[in-house]
Amino acid sequence: MKRLSDYLKEEFGEKVYKLSLTSGCGCPNRDGTVGYGGCTFCSDLGSGDFAARGDLDSQFEEAISRIRAKTDASRFIAYFQSYTNTYGDPIRLYDLYKRAITRPEVAALSIGTRPDCLGPEIMEMLIKLRDIKSVWVELGLQTIHERSAERICRGYKLPVFEDAYRRLKACGITVIVHVILGLPGESREDMLDTVRYLAGLDPPLDGIKLQNLQILEGTAMAKEYDSAPWPMMSLEEYADLIRECISILPKDTVIHRMTGDGPRKILIAPLWTLDKKRVLNTINRKLRET
Numbered sequence: 016m017k018r019l020s021d022y023l024k025e026e027f028g029e030k031v032y033k034l035s036l037t038s039g040c041g042c043p044n045r046d047g048t049v050g051y052g053g054c055t056f057c058s059d060l061g062s063g064d065f066a067a068r069g070d071l072d073s074q075f076e077e078a079i080s081r082i083r084a085k086t087d088a089s090r091f092i093a094y095f096q097s098y099t100n101t102y103g104d105p106i107r108l109y110d111l112y113k114r115a116i117t118r119p120e121v122a123a124l125s126i127g128t129r130p131d132c133l134g135p136e137i138m139e140m141l142i143k144l145r146d147i148k149s150v151w152v153e154l155g156l157q158t159i160h161e162r163s164a165e166r167i168c169r170g171y172k173l174p175v176f177e178d179a180y181r182r183l184k185a186c187g188i189t190v191i192v193h194v195i196l197g198l199p200g201e202s203r204e205d206m207l208d209t210v211r212y213l214a215g216l217d218p219p220l221d222g223i224k225l226q227n228l229q230i231l232e233g234t235a236m237a238k239e240y241d242s243a244p245w246p247m248m249s250l251e252e253y254a255d256l257i258r259e260c261i262s263i264l265p266k267d268t269v270i271h272r273m274t275g276d277g278p279r280k281i282l283i284a285p286l287w288t289l290d291k292k293r294v295l296n297t298i299n300r301k302l303r304e305t
């Protein structure tokens with residue numbers, strides 16, 4: 016298993032921290048282009064609840080000072096997480112991302128997006144940025160199962176992911192895939208099948224974010240859960256599932272995340288995720304036992 020912290024040290028020779036930034040993009044799964052209302056688990060902030068706001072320079076200032084309050088960090092990943100960060104005018108986005116990636120303190124650029132928002136102009140932009148520094152693209156797949164994808168209103172099918180994945184990898188972009196464990200209606204085997212599929216990708220996947228489903232206030236999923244709650248995994252069950260997911264993944268796949276990180280104030284379930292230290296300790300204990 017390769018942890019993100021080890022990979023970053025290997026790659027950049029020092030500890031590198033993520034700056035959560037916003038690009039000002041919306042999401043086609045919210046504005047009616049693909050769907051209205053978005054993925055049912057997604058909060059109003061488009062899964063970017065901790066990102067800095069304002070113009071790019073002040074976002075950098077705010078995000079860096081937040082990290083420097085706790086560390087002596089000097090190098091960073093410029094991370095555009097919320098909404099769909101390749102959904103917009105490619106000229107504006109290129110200008111924004113170029114300003115971010117060329118800052119001397121930035122080691123790499125990380126862009127979270129959907130696989131159906133990677134058209135030719137955006138790919139061209141990514142290639143130009145990749146020629147400057149390392150570019151990561153994070154794809155929110157969540158599951159390979161179409162019935163679950165429909166239930167969470169993901170708004171695209173698996174072949175769309177496969178096509179985008181191959182095109183990104185062919186251009187030398189680092190690809191990280193998000194998976195949600197514990198989606199309603201999915202068995203443990205269903206979740207493991209998603210991880211097995213990702214483990215078998217050719218060319219191999221660079222990184223993965225594994226996170227437990229978190230039900231957040233104000234989301235469509237919260238309404239669904241309220242009207243017909245389904246059983247949530249216990250912490251022990253979740254930690255054991257993570258252990259098995261990691262045993263399936265190739266040793267070189269970088270594990271970017273092993274737990275959910277939603278905002279505490281609006282978390283409905285599962286409440287054990289509030290104690291992140293305990294969650295990680297339990298996972299690490301399970302990993303040591305293998």
Ligand code: SF4
Binds near residue numbers: 042044045052061098
């Ligand atoms: S999870 Fe991503 S793709 Fe889905 S609605 Fe939220 S921002 Fe859009």
